[in-house]
Structures are given as C-alpha cells and as structure tokens.
Amino acid sequence: MAQNTQSSAAPPAGNEGSNTLGISPPLSLNGATERGEIVLTVLLVSSKAFKMWLVVLSVPLLPAFVMVSSRYCVNVAALCHRALAWVLRLVRGRVCVRSTHAFVFSKCTHGKVDSVLETFDLYADTHPSLCISPQIGEALDKVVRRVCPSRVLELGMHCGYGSVRLLRLLPSSGRLITVELDPLTAELGEEIILVAGFKHSQFQVSTSSSAEAILTLRSVLELNQEAGEGLNLVLMDHDPQQYLPDLLALEREELLCPSGCSILLIYRNQRAGDLREILSYISARADCYCIKSKLQFMTEIFYQK
Numbered sequence: 368m369a370q371n372t373q374s375s376a377a378p379p380a381g382n383e384g385s386n387t388l389g390i391s392p393p394l395s396l397n398g399a400t401e402r403g404e405i406v407l408t409v410l411l412v413s414s415k416a417f418k419m420w421l422v423v424l425s426v427p428l429l430p431a432f433v434m435v436s437s438r439y440c441v442n443v444a445a446l447c448h449r450a451l452a453w454v455l456r457l458v459r460g461r462v463c464v465r466s467t468h469a470f471v472f473s474k475c476t477h478g479k480v481d482s483v484l485e486t487f488d489l490y491a492d493t494h495p496s497l498c499i500s501p502q503i504g505e506a507l508d509k510v511v512r513r514v515c516p517s518r519v520l521e522l523g524m525h526c527g528y529g530s531v532r533l534l535r536l537l538p539s540s541g542r543l544i545t546v547e548l549d550p551l552t553a554e555l556g557e558e559i560i561l562v563a564g565f566k567h568s569q570f571q572v573s574t575s576s577s578a579e580a581i582l583t584l585r586s587v588l589e590l591n592q593e594a595g596e597g598l599n600l601v602l603m604d605h606d607p608q609q610y611l612p613d614l615l616a617l618e619r620e621e622l623l624c625p626s627g628c629s630i631l632l633i634y635r636n637q638r639a640g641d642l643r644e645i646l647s648y649i650s651a652r653a654d655c656y657c658i659k660s661k662l663q664f665m666t667e668i669f670y671q672k
C-alpha cells in the first residue's frame with residue numbers, strides 16, 4: 368500500500384520545472400530567477416576580470432613578496448611552533464616523572480651527556496616539566512666553571528637534569544651528593560645519571576628530605592675538618608620554604624667550606640618573594656655572607672668564614 372502512494376506522488380519524467388505535485392511555478396517567479404541568473408553571471412565575469420587584473424598587477428611585486436615572506440616565514444613558523452608547544456603543555460597538565468624518564472631514557476643516546484640534556488629540553492618543550500630550563504642551566508654552568516667545585520650538594524634532584532648538568536663540569540676528583548624526597552623520582556633520576564655515563568664514584572643519591580640528608584652529610588662526604596674541607600657549591604632547587612632552615616643546618620653542621628662556598632637559590636615563576644626570609648638573614652650576616660649575583664630566576668650567595 369505504501370509503495371503505491373509513493374509512486375503516484377512522484378513527478379512525471381521530463382517535467383523538471385514542476386514541483387512534486389506537478390504544479391508549474393508562477394510566471395513572476397520565473398522572471399526573478401532569470402534576473403538573478405543574469406546578475407550572477409555579471410558578477411562571475413567581473414570577479415574573473417578582477418582576479419586577472421590582480422594577477423597582472425601582482426607579477427611585478429612577486430620578487431618583493433617572496434623576499435618578505437621568506438624573511439618572516441621563519442619567524443611565523445617559530446611562533447606557530449611555540450604556540451603549539453604551549454598548548455600541548457597546557458593540555459598535558461601535570462608533571463609526570465615516569466613520562467619524563469621514559470622519554471629521556473628511550474630517546475637519548477646512552478653515554479652521551481649532551482644528548483641526555485638535549486632530550487630533557489626536547490621533552491620540556493611540549494610537556495609540563497620541573498627540570499631547570501636551558502636558561503637557568505646556562506647561568507648554572509657559568510657559576511660551576513668559575514667556582515670549579517670539588518664537592519657539590521644538590522637539594523631537589525627530580526629526574527636528574529641538574530645533576531647531569533653539574534657532573535659534566537666537575538673535575539675528575541669532584542663529587543656530587545644529590546637529594547630527592549620522593550623514592551620513585553630518586554630511583555628514576557639516578558638511572559638517568561647512570562645513562563648519561565656517570566659512575567657511583569662520582570655521585571651519590573640520598574633518598575630523604577633535605578633536612579635528614581644534611582644531618583648525614585659529614586660522614587657521606589668524609590670531610591677533614593682540620594684541612595678546612597667542605598662543600599664548595601650548594602644548589603637549592605627543592606622547596607623554597609626549606610631554603611633558610613637548610614642553610615642554617617648546613618652552617619650548624621659546619622658543612623660549608625670555610626674558604627668559600629657558593630649557594631645558588633633557584634626560584635621558579637619569578638617568585639623572588641619566596642626568598643624574602645633567607646635574603647634578610649643573609650643581609651643580617653654580612654660578616655660571612657654576601658649576595659654575589661641576582662638573576663630573574665636565580666640568586667647566588669657567597670659564604671666565607
């Protein structure tokens with residue numbers, strides 16, 4: 368029954384001008400359609416002519432256009448890359464130690480320090496990361512090259528980026544003690560330091576809070592107090608709330624080299640206010656402390672007794 372109803376409603380073949388009921392449109396409507404078609408044709412023709420003129424006029428400008436676009440193309444591409452990287456970091460949300468480790472472990476060339484650092488930087492380009500940035504890294508390198516430390520303490524190892532960066536500039540007799548609160552992070556970070564090619568004779572990972580680690584440092588470092596031995600460089604990159612208590616503990620335990628020790632305080636997100644307490648302590652202790660340099664993200668203080 369339904370099939371019959373449909374076939375009777377279908378328009379007869381060859382009657383394209385009719386609607387489904389077979390009724391022709393009124394004459395006035397046909398006229399309007401024709402006028403519309405004429406206007407459309409005129410528009411098409413004139414737009415074609417316009418395009419042609421545009422092409423003709425732009426030919427002499429082509430070399431200048433190529434020059435300008437090739438000059439700015441790089442910047443546009445870099446801008447697009449940075450925008451995309453920023454979006455990816457935003458979307459990915461939280462810092463993930465396992466993901467950082469897996470990326471660096473699988474993509475770097477094992478045994479090549481520079482490759483390890485570059486792979487960390489590559490990861491941080493498109494993922495949220497707590498590792499120190501290349502900008503902080505370069506400032507850190509400058510201090511390490513100037514101080515030439517033989518005993519270094521890093522508080523806040525994370526995935527080992529800073530440790531690798533420090534270790535590569537230490538003299539052959541140099542030693543790094545690096546402290547990490549979180550056991551999984553400490554384990555994965557230690558593996559990366561080994562992947563970079565360093566040996567346990569050059570570094571030691573202490574899996575504990577900075578406060579606990581400082582209490583054991585004297586025996587770990589096997590310091591000869593009579594010879595005036597101590598730490599030559601301390602990198603604080605853990606919890607800014609702990610910077611002052613840890614500095615006081617290092618002093619109390621007599622772990623800072625009396626002939627001179629540089630203490631680097633890292634602060635992220637330009638939150639220099641985090642350092643207010645420790646800096647007011649330093650300025651009150653002008654007898655043995657001074658501020659050596661202040662950067663946007665790092666302050667170097669110098670201790671000498």
Ligand SMILES: C[S@@+](CC[C@H](N)C(=O)[O-])C[C@H]1O[C@@H](n2cnc3c(N)ncnc32)[C@H](O)[C@@H]1O
Binds near residue numbers: 497526604605
């Ligand atoms: C900003 S990340 C350190 C980045 C690292 N220095 C680098 O170069 O990649 C801070 C690390 O400090 C650790 N941490 C936080 N508070 C700590 C504490 N009181 N003692 C030891 N480690 C701590 C965190 O678990 C985290 O892994």
